[in-house]
Amino acid sequence: MNPLVSLIVTSKNSARTIEACLRSAREQQYQPIELVVVDNASSDDTPQIARRNADIVIDKGPERSAQRNAGIGAARGEYVLVLDADMVLERDVVAAAVEAAQGGAAVVAIPEVSFGQGFWSACKTFERAFYARDPVVSAGRFFSRQAALDAGGYDETLTGPEDWDLSMRLAGSTPIAFARARILHDEGRQTLPDLFRKKYYYxxxxxxxxxxxxxxxxxxxxxxxxxxIAGIGEMFKHPLLACGMIVMKSVEAAGGTAGMLDARPRDISSIYRATGT
Incomplete structure (x- = not known):
């Protein structure tokens, strides 16, 4: 008998995307699954959509890490797949992730393909295509529920790098495995100010x-x-997207740096210690 897999979806005012996310989860080839939605006090129709489509609906905040930990705690599955509400799964995602985990992987990453509206969303799609299977950039979304509990779950003091943090703790010295299926990530309409603010927060x-x-x-x-760097040839084939990507990454880097500098001074000193400067 197949092990139960719990799909945990975190949401916040996600009415535009969450129904497609939950529908794609429910239509997985692999069974059995359960759907757990952890909402953060949404003021739109997200809770109603979640109650119509999910097995378990929880209201929890204040941040994504706490939501995910609440979902892991409420789930019953042997494995968990952690998702955002703007993601759509190919039908064989869960089956491919289980296959990788049963093959010995402690953490399984699922390649993402971005889509959205407007030029900057196209640049984000172009960028993500380069590192869809990059083990340095990718974080695992699929792992043993008990292993996550034993590791203490997501670090609730982190917002942004919490995916990397848990993946690194679960995987240890072993490489992250990649599922042979994909997640489609609905980026919506990206703007440079939005990207700056997001990276500042992270x-x-x-x-x-x-x-x-x-x-x-x-x-x-x-x-x-x-x-x-390995994709430079592809950049020459698409110069407009490549130039846009460089501008976009510069804005994101500025936002991340501003956020980092706004952190407490004792936190900033940790970066100098890590670099030996």
């Missing part, structure tokens, strides 16, 4: 993340990623 957690993981964290934060 940047406030970066000093704490570096303090926990040292040089391994800095490797993940390095913008000169080998997967991007």
């Amino acid at each position: 940047g406030r957690s970066l000093p704490a993340f570096v303090r926990k993981h040292g040089s391994a964290a800095l490797k993940r934060l390095n913008p000169a990623r080998s997967s991007l």
Whole structure:
């Protein structure tokens, strides 16, 4: 008999996307599954949509890490797949993730393909295509529920790098495995101010993340990623998208740096210790 897999979806005012997410989860080829939605006080129709489509609906805040931990605690599955409400799953995602886990992987990452509206969303799609299977950039979404509980779950003091943090703790020295199926990520309509604000918010957690993981964290934060460098030829084929991606990454880097500098001074010092400066 197949092990039960719990799909945990976190949401916040996600009425535009969550129904497609839950429908794709319910239509998985693999069975049995259960759907757990952890909402954060949404003011739109998200809770009603969740109650129509999910097996368990919880209201929990204040941040995504706490939501995910609540979902893991409420789930009954042997394995959990952690999702955002703007994701749509190919029909064989769960089956492929279970296959990888039963093959010995402690943590399974699922390649993402972005889509959205407008030029900056196209640039984000172009960028993500370079590191869809990059083990340095990717974080695992599928793992043993008990292993996550034993590890203490997601670090609720982190917002942004919490995926990397838990993946690194669960995987240890073993590489992250990649499922042979994909998640489609609905980016909506991206704007540069939105991207700046998002990375600023995430940047406030970066000093704490570096303090926990040292040089391994800095490797993940390095913008000169080998997967991007390997794709230079593709950039020459699409110069407009490549130029847009460079502008977009510069804005994101500025936002992340501003957030990092706005963190407490003792957190900033951890980065200098990790780099030996």
